[in-house]
Amino acid sequence: MTETDYQRLAGANGGSTDGLNLGEVLISKEKIHERVAALGAQITRDYADRAPLLVGVLKGAVMFMSDLARAIDLPVELDFMAVSSYGAATKTSGIVRIVKDLDIDLGGRDVIIVEDIVDSGLTLSYLRKGLLARHPASLEICALLVKKEQQRAQINVSYVGFEIPAEFVVGYGLDVAERYRNLADIWVVQNKDRP
C-alpha cells in the first residue's frame, strides 16, 4: 500500500470514509474467539501464581483486551493508555506522545502490553522503552495482529494472535477514521478508486 493510499484510507482530510469499501472477511469472529481463548490459556500458564497487569493501548485494543482479560484465569488488573504519533497524522513517525497515561504504578509489576496491531513496530518499540523506565518486574507484548514483513523496529512480541498480510484491516477495535471498530469480524478495506 502506498503512503497516499494509506492517508486516504485513514481519512486524513476530515475523517471521511467515502471512497472506501469493505473487501472480504480476513478473520471471522469464530476464529478470533478461538485464538483469544488460546492466548488467554497460554498467559494463564505462563503467569501462574502471579497477577499480571494488562496495559491496553487505546482505542484499537479495547475489544481484544476485554475478551483477552476474560480468557485469563488469574487475578489480572487492567489499565489503559492512549498515545498519538507526532508528525503527519497517518504516517507512523516512531515518536509517540502519551495522551492518557496509566493510573497504576508499574514498579515491580508483571506487565503485558496489549495492542491491536503491529505494523512498522515503531509505536510499540517507543512505548516499550518508556514503560521499561518505570521498572516493572517484567514486560511482555501481546498483539492480536502482526503484519508480515513490515517491522522496521526490532521488537519481540511474545504473544501473537495472527500474522496477516500487509493489508489495511478494520473491525474488532480497528478503525479507519474512527469507523468500523464495532464490526465483529476483521475485514480488509479496499479503495474504490483503485481497480
Ligand code: IMP
Ligand atoms: P506501527 O507503529 O506502524 O506499528 O503502527 C501501529 C498502529 O497503526 C496501530 O496501533 C494502529 O493504530 C495503526 N494501524 C496500522 N495498521 C493498521 C490497519 O491495518 N488497520 C487499522 N489500524 C492500523
Ligand code: MG
Ligand atoms: Mg493502535
